[in-house]
Amino acid sequence: MHRLKFIALxxxxxLTAAAHAQQVQVIKLPELQKRLARPTDTTYVVNFWxxxxxxxxxELPHFDKLTTTYKNQKVKVLLxxxxxxxxxxxxxxxxxxxxxLKSEVVLLNETDPNLYLAKIDPKWTGSLPFTLLLNNARRKxxxxxxxxxxxxxxKQLQAFMQ
Amino acid sequence: MKKLxxxxxxxxxxxxxxxxxxxxxxxxxxxxxxxAADFKLKNVDGKLMSLADNKAAKGxxxxxxxxxxxxxxxxxxxxxxxxxxxxxxxxxxVAINPNDPATVPGxxxxxxxxxxxxxxxxxxxxxxxxxxxxxxxxxxxxPHLYVLTRxxxxxxxxxxxxxxxxxxxxxxxxxxxxxxxxxxxxxxxPASVSSTKAIGCTIKWKKA
Numbered sequence: 001m002h003r004l005k006f007i008a009l010x011x012x013x014x015l016t017a018a019a020h021a022q023q024v025q026v027i028k029l030p031e032l033q034k035r036l037a038r039p040t041d042t043t044y045v046v047n048f049w050x051x052x053x054x055x056x057x058x059e060l061p062h063f064d065k066l067t068t069t070y071k072n073q074k075v076k077v078l079l080x081x082x083x084x085x086x087x088x089x090x091x092x093x094x095x096x097x098x099x100x101l102k103s104e105v106v107l108l109n110e111t112d113p114n115l116y117l118a119k120i121d122p123k124w125t126g127s128l129p130f131t132l133l134l135n136n137a138r139r140k141x142x143x144x145x146x147x148x149x150x151x152x153x154x155k156q157l158q159a160f161m162q
Numbered sequence: 163m164k165k166l167x168x169x170x171x172x173x174x175x176x177x178x179x180x181x182x183x184x185x186x187x188x189x190x191x192x193x194x195x196x197x198a199a200d201f202k203l204k205n206v207d208g209k210l211m212s213l214a215d216n217k218a219a220k221g222x223x224x225x226x227x228x229x230x231x232x233x234x235x236x237x238x239x240x241x242x243x244x245x246x247x248x249x250x251x252x253x254x255x256v257a258i259n260p261n262d263p264a265t266v267p268g269x270x271x272x273x274x275x276x277x278x279x280x281x282x283x284x285x286x287x288x289x290x291x292x293x294x295x296x297x298x299x300x301x302x303x304x305p306h307l308y309v310l311t312r313x314x315x316x317x318x319x320x321x322x323x324x325x326x327x328x329x330x331x332x333x334x335x336x337x338x339x340x341x342x343x344x345x346x347x348x349x350x351x352p353a354s355v356s357s358t359k360a361i362g363c364t365i366k367w368k369k370a
Contacts, residue, residue: 052232055364082361084330112327114339114358127303127364145302147364 024092026085026107029116035078036120041137042074043161048108048120048130050082051091055147056129060099062150063131066157067103075157077103082128085109133160191300192319194356198224198310200317201295203258203288204271206278211256211286213310213317220252221311221320221347223340226290226301228261229277230268231363234304236329238281241305244325244340245285251348253309255285260296261304265366296365303362307340311347320347323358 036046047063049056060079067077079101083092088107096105110116117124123143124130131144133156142160192198200213213222225241227234245255261269271289278287290296299308309321321343326335343353 053363086330111330111334112337113329113361114324114327114337117359117361124359125302126359126361128361129364145364 024081024088024096024105024107026088026109029108029110029119032080032106032108033119036132036134037136039136040074041135042076043133043135043157045075045077045157046080046132046134047077048080048082048128048132050128051087051095052083053128059129059148059153060101062148062153064099064101064103065150066153070157073161075161079103079105081105081107083107133157135160191298192308192322194319194322194353196319198308198317198319199298201298203290203295205286205288206271206275206283207286211288213256216254218252219254219312221309221317223248223253223255223344224299224308224310225255225257226260226296226299226304226306226308226365227257228259228266228269228304228363229273230261230266231304233329233360233362237305237325240325240332242281242284247341248344248348249285253344253348257283257285257287258290258295259287260290260293260301261366262293262368264368269366293365293368301365303360303364305360305362309340309343309347309353321353321356324360329361 036044045063045066047056047060049060051057063077063079066075081092085107092105092107108116113126117126121130121132121143124145127145129147131146131148133142133144134140140160142156144156148156198213202210202212205211213219223244227237227241241255241257249255259269259274263270263273267273274287274289277283301308305325307321307323307325308319310317311320312318321340323339325338325340326332327337327339328335339355339358343355346353
């Protein structure tokens, strides 16, 4: 009997997790470029990460939190997973569900970084994590090839939006 | 003449300020064509190694790599194969681990020795304990490759970047960036594609 209750509880938990689970859209470079080129007065916080990247996983909650903190402002957090597309169901989706990420997550499905890195940003040498702050209407753009603490990220974003 | 003087002065200021602006670029590491400084780093066999040690080398394939990064692991066999192919042609591989073991215990010297033994590395695997060499080269990630060619008494950076265009699956590689460059360099010609980009793990720098 106890066992049944436990199974029911477990099933319930899993269902709740599934209901909260974010969609992870798999996109190619032109789609990402299109999104990064929208001429709106919205500040985009774009974080390139991967489930296998230790520093990325550590800083990801700081980025995701911005979606809640800046809910009433024109700020959009986009988390771009650089995991292999073959790892979507095995690694990326479980990660997104487990961490209950509230921001939009996409997976960039491209194989040759030599062809796409410079098209995302010429300054990006290829290490992860990588972060872009951009506002196309105000023609502002900043890049960071580094790991962030929550405070540093807040500070940079606030300065960027002023 | 009176008008010319301020003009000349402003030119001087301009020249000087552009000089200052160029400095950070130089500090960001080597570009293709730069002379590479020699180093003295500890190999997994306990001995110190320098580029000058191997008098027969026509150059080196220097790769910043590590034990722990999934991308470095994905390329490990391909790095071993590069040494098998290019050491006999005078361009041996030299692997350098720049990661701070205090941040990543899996990259300690003992773990490096273990990895080199287990995977039967046929090339030196050096620890960049002060991270000086990685900074000097401008390496940002693992793996990050630099091909050096001997020109007189110097080693000149002749290729920087990626091994190929598919990290996940060596069998699906279409363009072997490094090997294409090597074919030209071995023939004494400059590489037509001398700089490429790749994804990798950020080097774990020591906390300041």
